[in-house]
Amino acid sequence: MSNVSNEFMDEHFYSNCTHSSDTMTNSGSDDSYQAVEWKNVIPEKWDCELVQNYIAHILYRNEFDNDRIVITQDKFRECNGQKLMRMQHHDFIQLDPDSGTVIYREFQELNRTPHTITKTARSKREPAAKKPRTPSTRGRKPGQLSKGNHLWEFLRDLLNDDRSNPHLLKWVNREEGIFRIVKSEQVAKFWGDKKKRPKMSYEKMSRAIRFCRDVGYFGEVPKNVGHPKKLIFKFGNKAHGWDKKDPNANLDFLKNISY
DNA sequence: TAATGATTTCCTGTTT
DNA sequence: AAAACAGGAAATCATT
Incomplete structure (x- = not known):
């Protein structure tokens, strides 16, 4: 006192x-990995949460496991779309050696093609998304962080x-x-x-x-x-x-x- | 809404 | 003696 x-x-x-945990998004569940809110916004306008949403989506598609996704998301917790676009390949690798290259390439590709805003992003399923995920029950999934x-x-x-x-x-x-x-x-x-x-x-x-x-x-x-x-x-x-x-x-x- | 993870609260007993 | 450490049991809260 x-x-x-x-x-x-x-x-x-x-x-x-807020740069740490406070801005962490809830993206541990299979559902949120398939949610693509980021498609509603152009990368330049992504806030930290949308970046995390994007990261989760990319890693999910690339077969990263749940824990790995959560940890990597946290590493990008301070990044918004602006920063992401400023980051070079080595910046991604520095943030996360394991997935840096994958995320970098995907992001480059995304910016290479004209970004089409998806209106019904929530219900959109990723065609590429496989099905080897653990069948989720209810509540918080293993390894999933809340707030x-x-x-x-x-x-x-x-x-x-x-x-x-x-x-x-x-x-x-x-x-x-x-x-x-x-x-x-x-x-x-x-x-x-x-x-x-x-x-x-x-x-x-x-x-x-x-x-x-x-x-x-x-x-x-x-x-x-x-x-x-x-x-x-x-x-x-x-x-x-x-x-x-x-x-x-x-x-x-x-x-x-x-x- | 119910299930679940992560504490919170309370408590008794032991150790430093 | 005071402050920590240990856990059990049950309650609570937030989130999906």
């Missing part, structure tokens, strides 16, 4: 974080923000994805702000972390490696975007691609 709190309560703090405002993403974004990094939490071993929460109650309060949970506490947030650890968003912290034993956490297999080696962790170069 100190001055620090006021500083962080500033709405700019979170509004500036992106997940605990591991929140913590990741805090770690990537110098307004919180050394002060509220910090890396203990960035290469390993190990970090330390310094101001536990403060971090929990901000988490509560984001989730609109005024009663959030570190005790409850840490319970959530333990659940998230069970499903792979966080991992087991190697024991007896020097660092203290309390308030130490580690990102797990299902978390991404925190790794320095992962271009997703540093999207600065995108800022040079102006409008």
Whole structure:
């Protein structure tokens, strides 16, 4: 509740974080992969969401699995149509080595041909779309992200923000994805702000972390490696975007691609 | 609407 | 002793 709190309560703090999870679109389901809202708009006018819609569509057609699609979408989370058009082949590869070339080529091809606006994009089925997808039931599909405002993403974004990094939490071993929460109650309060949970506490947030650890968003912290034993956490297999080696962790170069 | 993923809330017990 | 850590159980919320 100190001055620090006021500083962080500033709405700019979170509004500036829209580049991360907040703009993530819901495109994990088979239905949304087949939805082609982007066809309603010319690429120049695509917002981040339409770009994600496009990315999902391309990857889906190219047989990328669900998890892969979700992760790649996140890597393009800061891109709108303008930026996409400014990006060169190597930019795509830098963002995602696995699918960069595919997306780049598809996008080039799209821009090469006159873009015809599809009016009934929603109901349009992709002829090329095969059927090897997992038969979906209802609700959220495995690996599908909802709004992106997940605990591991929140913590990741805090770690990537110098307004919180050394002060509220910090890396203990960035290469390993190990970090330390310094101001536990403060971090929990901000988490509560984001989730609109005024009663959030570190005790409850840490319970959530333990659940998230069970499903792979966080991992087991190697024991007896020097660092203290309390308030130490580690990102797990299902978390991404925190790794320095992962271009997703540093999207600065995108800022040079102006409008 | 019902199913589902991701917490949130509460609690008891253990460890640091 | 205080703050964390561990989980079980049940409730809640958002999303499809």
